[in-house]
Amino acid sequence: MGEKIELNIVGLTSGHSQRNSYTLILGEEHGELKLPIVIGSYEAQSIALVIEGLTPQRPLTHDLMFDTFTKYSIELKEVIIDQLKEGVFYAKLVTEQNGEQHVIDSRTSDAIAMALRAKCSIYTYKNIMDNAGIIYDAEDEADLDDAERSKQTFEPKHKEVNSLNALSLVELNKELDKAIQIEDYDRAAILRDEINKRS
Numbered sequence: 001m002g003e004k005i006e007l008n009i010v011g012l013t014s015g016h017s018q019r020n021s022y023t024l025i026l027g028e029e030h031g032e033l034k035l036p037i038v039i040g041s042y043e044a045q046s047i048a049l050v051i052e053g054l055t056p057q058r059p060l061t062h063d064l065m066f067d068t069f070t071k072y073s074i075e076l077k078e079v080i081i082d083q084l085k086e087g088v089f090y091a092k093l094v095t096e097q098n099g100e101q102h103v104i105d106s107r108t109s110d111a112i113a114m115a116l117r118a119k120c121s122i123y124t125y126k127n128i129m130d131n132a133g134i135i136y137d138a139e140d141e142a143d144l145d146d147a148e149r150s151k152q153t154f155e156p157k158h159k160e161v162n163s164l165n166a167l168s169l170v171e172l173n174k175e176l177d178k179a180i181q182i183e184d185y186d187r188a189a190i191l192r193d194e195i196n197k198r199s
Contacts, residue, residue, distance in 0.1 A: 003126040004080070009051065009112070010034060012044060024112065026122065031032075033133030035124065037089055052118040052189045057180050062113040068119075073097055076118035076131035079111040084128050164194045172198075 006029035013023045023046035026035040039047075046062045049055075059067060074097045083090035091111035093104040106114070115122050138171060164172065172195050179188035 004123045005029070005031070005126055006127050007035065007081075007122045007124055009047075009116075012051070014044075024109070026124075028129065033129050034134055034135070035129065035133055037108055039109035045111060046113045046188070047109070047116060050113070052192060054180070054188055054192060062110065062117060066114060066117040069095070076114060077101070078120050079106075079115040079122045081111075081122070081128060081170055082123040084132055098143075149174050164191070169195065171199055192199060
């Protein structure tokens with residue numbers, strides 16, 4: 001398949017033309033090219049939770065799958081985005097169990113959500129990066145799809161965000177617990193950020 005290129009998550013943006021979709025931006029470990037991948041809102045939330053360091057009250061599907069891997073001593077070694085067909089990326093999970101390696105087909109968004117939980121590397125091949133990679137500057141959104149639409153990070157703003165200053169650390173932590181219990185992870189991320197600012 002050619003030379004493998006390691007990728008890192010650069011950002012997660014909303015505002016794509018497809019309803020309830022987000023653009024996950026992956027960047028070369030050693031290089032300037034970025035790989036924008038359109039993913040669904042559920043997968044975006046699952047990825048954002050790990051990035052934000054939040055633990056859901058109940059396991060999401062990717063948590064359940066990762067816990068199952070762990071229970072049966074299946075190690076996720078790496079994720080490879082190995083194909084691009086008609087604008088759709090395809091991926092593989094490279095796993096190892098009892099010394100035997102197995103490769104599992106996966107949607108790219110699911111593979112990345114799993115990679116984050118396993119803390120394993122994400123790769124693609126040079127030919128895919130050459131065909132689909134772009135030079136993307138955070139201040140220059142023209143290279144992304146639907147550039148006329150505004151992009152924003154996956155962190156919806158709440159009206160009460162400005163009122164958080166009035167809450168004590170104890171109150172903020174109580175609100176964070178409540179948000180996680182009712183699975184309002186957007187609000188939980190905002191509360192967590194405010195707590196971190198004061199720590």
